[in-house]
Amino acid sequence: MTNPLQSKKVVFLDLDGTIYLGNRLIEGAQKFLKYLESSGIQYYFLSNNSSRSKQDYVQKLSGLGIQTSQNRILLSTDGVIDFLVRNQVKDTYVVGTRSMKEMFKKQGIETNSPCPKYVVLGFDTELVYEKLKKAALFLLDEIPLLATHPDMVCPTPEGPIPDIGSMLALFEKATGKKALKIFGKPNVEMVQHLMKKHHASPREVAMIGDRIYTDMELSNRLNCDFFLVLSGETSPQEAARLPKKPALVAENIGQIIPSA
Ligand SMILES: [Mg+2]
Numbered sequence: 001m002t003n004p005l006q007s008k009k010v011v012f013l014d015l016d017g018t019i020y021l022g023n024r025l026i027e028g029a030q031k032f033l034k035y036l037e038s039s040g041i042q043y044y045f046l047s048n049n050s051s052r053s054k055q056d057y058v059q060k061l062s063g064l065g066i067q068t069s070q071n072r073i074l075l076s077t078d079g080v081i082d083f084l085v086r087n088q089v090k091d092t093y094v095v096g097t098r099s100m101k102e103m104f105k106k107q108g109i110e111t112n113s114p115c116p117k118y119v120v121l122g123f124d125t126e127l128v129y130e131k132l133k134k135a136a137l138f139l140l141d142e143i144p145l146l147a148t149h150p151d152m153v154c155p156t157p158e159g160p161i162p163d164i165g166s167m168l169a170l171f172e173k174a175t176g177k178k179a180l181k182i183f184g185k186p187n188v189e190m191v192q193h194l195m196k197k198h199h200a201s202p203r204e205v206a207m208i209g210d211r212i213y214t215d216m217e218l219s220n221r222l223n224c225d226f227f228l229v230l231s232g233e234t235s236p237q238e239a240a241r242l243p244k245k246p247a248l249v250a251e252n253i254g255q256i257i258p259s260a
Pocket of ligand 1: 014015016017018209210211232
């Protein structure tokens with residue numbers, strides 16, 4: 001049987017749980033990227049984790065032995081910023097890290113406006129109660145809420161920790177308000193422009209990741225192949241129970257490399 005990777009023009013790669021877990025590179029990741037490069041397959045790293053900037057990701061990957069550039073990195077934060085820029089929004093209240101706010105400021109967007117047009121929720125690993133309070137009061141004032149991504153938890157070597165999906169539940173309990181728009185995987189807007197750029201049809205694209213409700217869901221919405229890696233969130237038992245089978249299931253990304 002031929003490996004479905006060989007017919008691909010563009011590959012989208014999840015990071016957490018697929019390329020690395022915490023500060024540990026996943027087996028075969030470097031070899032896999034070398035294979036893509038030698039085969040002329042374009043690739044991009046996708047992360048819903050909005051606590052870091054693109055520069056942070058380039059540095060993190062470099063520390064793990066993967067040299068890459070910012071234009072290969074797609075963050076959920078990009079979708080929010082694009083949306084705000086397109087709608088000429090300058091005033092927001094951001095619940096997010098300093099790294100995330102820097103990305104907004106570079107585009108001339110105020111992140112602590114007294115009269116925000118939107119409240120923006122990112123993965124805030126620097127959260128303090130004052131931010132929750134301010135955001136909740138803005139929501140009660142009918143300021144709409146945007147969220148960078150829907151993930152309930154973020155995988156770490158110590159176990160899953162609360163992420164934005166959990167925060168959205170908190171705000172809904174406290175204010176009755178839901179997010180107006182949620183960016184990041186599985187929102188197809190995150191990658192569609194790149195498929196266009198590379199003239200790639202869904203058949204010529206694969207999404208590789210460890211999570212069903214974001215990575216696999218994105219592939220379903222794009223109608224492209226999904227390669228599931230078991231190096232992160234999904235267990236072999238869960239993979240076996242999936243009603244729709246991924247095009248490929250591998251223990252780790254290194255095992256997706258076609259054998260010569
Ligand atoms: Mg992942």
